[in-house]
Amino acid sequence: MADLITYRDAVADGIAREMRRDPAVVCLGEDIGAAGGVFKTTVGLQAEFGPHRVRDTPISEQAIVGIAMGAAMTGIRPVAEIMFSDFLACCWDYLANEIPKMRYMTGGQVTVPLVIRTANGGGLGFGAQHSQSVENWALAVPGLKVVAPSNPADVVGLLASAIRTDDPVVFFEHKGLFASRGEAAPDGHVVPLGEAAVARPGTDITIVALAATVPLALAAADELAGSGVQAEVIDLRCLVPLDMAAVLASVRKTSRLLIVEENPYQGGWGGTVASIVADEGFELLDAPIRRVAAACVPLPFADALEDEVIPTTPKVVAALRDLLAY
Amino acid sequence: MTATVDAPRLLELYELMSVIRGTEKAAHDAFLAGLVKGTTHLAAGHEAVAVGASAALRPDDYVFATYRGHHHAMARGAAPAECLAELMSKATGVCQAKGGSMHLTKASAGMLGSYAIVGAHLPLAAGAAWSALLRGTDQVAVAFFGDGATNIGAFHEALNLSAVWALPVLFICENNLYMEYTPISSVTAVEHPAADRAAAYRLPAEVIDGNDVVVVADAVGRAADRARAGGGPTVLEAQTYRHFGHSRTDPATYRPAEEVQRWLARDPLDVASRRLSELGVPDQEITAAAARAAGVVADAVAAAKSADGADPAQALTDVWADGGHQWRT
Ligand SMILES: Cc1ncc(C[n+]2csc(CCOP(=O)(O)OP(=O)(O)O)c2C)c(N)n1
Numbered sequence: 001m002a003d004l005i006t007y008r009d010a011v012a013d014g015i016a017r018e019m020r021r022d023p024a025v026v027c028l029g030e031d032i033g034a035a036g037g038v039f040k041t042t043v044g045l046q047a048e049f050g051p052h053r054v055r056d057t058p059i060s061e062q063a064i065v066g067i068a069m070g071a072a073m074t075g076i077r078p079v080a081e082i083m084f085s086d087f088l089a090c091c092w093d094y095l096a097n098e099i100p101k102m103r104y105m106t107g108g109q110v111t112v113p114l115v116i117r118t119a120n121g122g123g124l125g126f127g128a129q130h131s132q133s134v135e136n137w138a139l140a141v142p143g144l145k146v147v148a149p150s151n152p153a154d155v156v157g158l159l160a161s162a163i164r165t166d167d168p169v170v171f172f173e174h175k176g177l178f179a180s181r182g183e184a185a186p187d188g189h190v191v192p193l194g195e196a197a198v199a200r201p202g203t204d205i206t207i208v209a210l211a212a213t214v215p216l217a218l219a220a221a222d223e224l225a226g227s228g229v230q231a232e233v234i235d236l237r238c239l240v241p242l243d244m245a246a247v248l249a250s251v252r253k254t255s256r257l258l259i260v261e262e263n264p265y266q267g268g269w270g271g272t273v274a275s276i277v278a279d280e281g282f283e284l285l286d287a288p289i290r291r292v293a294a295a296c297v298p299l300p301f302a303d304a305l306e307d308e309v310i311p312t313t314p315k316v317v318a319a320l321r322d323l324l325a326y
Numbered sequence: 327m328t329a330t331v332d333a334p335r336l337l338e339l340y341e342l343m344s345v346i347r348g349t350e351k352a353a354h355d356a357f358l359a360g361l362v363k364g365t366t367h368l369a370a371g372h373e374a375v376a377v378g379a380s381a382a383l384r385p386d387d388y389v390f391a392t393y394r395g396h397h398h399a400m401a402r403g404a405a406p407a408e409c410l411a412e413l414m415s416k417a418t419g420v421c422q423a424k425g426g427s428m429h430l431t432k433a434s435a436g437m438l439g440s441y442a443i444v445g446a447h448l449p450l451a452a453g454a455a456w457s458a459l460l461r462g463t464d465q466v467a468v469a470f471f472g473d474g475a476t477n478i479g480a481f482h483e484a485l486n487l488s489a490v491w492a493l494p495v496l497f498i499c500e501n502n503l504y505m506e507y508t509p510i511s512s513v514t515a516v517e518h519p520a521a522d523r524a525a526a527y528r529l530p531a532e533v534i535d536g537n538d539v540v541v542v543a544d545a546v547g548r549a550a551d552r553a554r555a556g557g558g559p560t561v562l563e564a565q566t567y568r569h570f571g572h573s574r575t576d577p578a579t580y581r582p583a584e585e586v587q588r589w590l591a592r593d594p595l596d597v598a599s600r601r602l603s604e605l606g607v608p609d610q611e612i613t614a615a616a617a618r619a620a621g622v623v624a625d626a627v628a629a630a631k632s633a634d635g636a637d638p639a640q641a642l643t644d645v646w647a648d649g650g651h652q653w654r655t
């Protein structure tokens with residue numbers, strides 16, 4: 001059996017591989033240095049690369065992201081950490097107005113090669129201000145690439161691409177996955193941005209998932225396999241670029257589509273996937289497109305309440321059964 | 327390189343300030359004539375800040391400006407014609423007409439942008455300064471900003487972090503006494519909105535005459551020297567005044583006539599020309615410089631007016647570094 005590694009350790013591994021390869025790669029964020037990050041995703045980086053390349057910052061989200069942008073415009077490849085994705089709201093100007101627009105509005109004079117990493121999503125009981133899935137915020141901004149890996153090897157491979165691309169990337173690490181284990185990435189592992197993965201092949205129904213909804217979808221697919229149904233699970237891995245070719249190819253096989261997303265139904269990324277399939281794949285479908293997404297409420301604290309709000313395996317199984325019976 | 331500006335150099339700076347003044351007037355006229363859509367924020371009256379600072383900086387230093395940034399673009403080397411063309415939505419615009427008046431940028435001259443979200447670019451300048459440290463150069467970065475920006479969070483975050491990291495960055499406030507239509511003094515707890523805040527971050531600060539190009543060049547030269555030598559950031563508060571309203575056709579009636587007169591009497595062009603006379607430069611050389619500037623502006627207006635309009639194909643380019651805009655397969 002291959003080496004297993006946690007998703008959490010894969011983050012530090014992925015960053016370290018790029019820092020070894022390219023001296024222009026640097027990290028900054030709150031508590032990322034000696035402390036190794038509040039989620040321990042940067043453990044060992046400061047020891048290996050020193051305090052100048054792995055730099056603790058004040059609690060200044062605008063300065064963190066703004067400094068990363070200024071450095072990126074002048075020859076550095078910063079990897080900035082925003083501790084919880086909810087805090088992106090504190091520096092949203094940079095994600096909405098500065099970083100994604102600079103290249104365009106200067107007629108291509110400037111590039112902004114940076115990565116903003118952030119811990120996203122629920123499932124750990126952190127309450128409404130530390131648990132949201134906000135990947136749809138970033139999706140709404142033209143000019144940002146949006147990545148959200150579901151397993152350790154993809155963390156490493158997608159970090160490599162995110163750091164190497166000359167475009168700005170928002171890299172959502174799912175809090176609920178940090179402790180999960182998977183195969184370690186081989187040396188030189190690179191996953192191109194914008195290529196979905198078939199996490200489980202199947203013929204009867206397509207489930208499109210992202211980050212923490214991938215294991216949910218896989219569990220639901222396993223449950224249905226007992227009754228002879230083969231669900232295909234597509235792990236999008238990125239929202240921008242969005243691999244609609246992979247989704248449409250799967251739906252061409254299965255004729256049924258379920259989208260499982262942790263961000264709210266209202267304005268969630270599944271709406272974009274559904275609208276493209278409705279537009280370009282209408283005649284492929286034998287049933288309506290269904291979305292299992294978070295309810296349009298702030299995330300509650302108690303597990304029993306949170307389960308009501310975000311996707312769970314039973315909700316996915318129920319939606320699959322519904323669609324298969326249509 | 328503390329700048330003691332000698333007469334020939336001062337004459338050049340005077341001519342450049344005259345070019346900027348003329349271009350701003352031309353921009354105003356073009357706006358009134360309907361050739362410029364949207365808005366402009368003219369910097370007439372602020373020329374000495376941009377030209378004095380540029381005189382003290384090196385070509386490889388970085389400058390970040392605001393939506394009131396025409397003077398900074400031109401002071402760093404953007405041609406008046408490409409600036410006016412940008413305002414007039416022409417293909418030859420410095421940003422291919424994708425930026426407009428508020429976003430003039432000339433990256434090849436180290437002019438890394440004009441930013442229209444108040445205060446947002448101060449951390450960017452800090453980042454460029456950090457980059458210089460990381461790359462082992464002795465470049466400095468400069469953020470120019472208005473008095474109004476001193477009350478926004480990004481200003482304070484940038485000053486603190488730059489101080490703690492001892493970054494080679496200069497924070498230069500162009501205090502023109504007003505935000506849009508409201509005096510800065512009515513919304514700020516301290517007298518000098520930028521300089522008085524510096525102490526909170528243990529940063530050196532100076533309040534300077536922003537209408538005297540020599541004073542600006544000297545102060546920026548000192549601050550840049552200190553930054554290059556590892557001495558960290560400096561806050562400069564340059565006192566100045568805008569000759570036009572805030573934007574578009576704002577008549578600026580909220581400013582007392584006496585105040586306007588007092589500041590017009592301290593026009594940075596007049597201050598520089600008086601200095602030239604004191605240095606023994608003959609009047610006809612000063613007039614000749616002004617005439618050359620007028621010629622440059624007239625040519626720029628003609629070139630911008632006759633240029634082709636923006637190419638519609640450009641609307642879908644340069645979202646990404648590969649030049650395209652594809653977001654899906
Ligand atoms: C964050 C933000 N808030 C408000 C505005 C609208 N606005 C544009 S310019 C301006 C006044 C800024 O004043 P100051 O910083 O003194 O610069 P000046 O225009 O005087 O050069 C305001 C409020 C903005 N562009 N950005």
Ligand SMILES: [Mg+2]
Nearest residue numbers: 472473504505
């Ligand atoms: Mg002002």
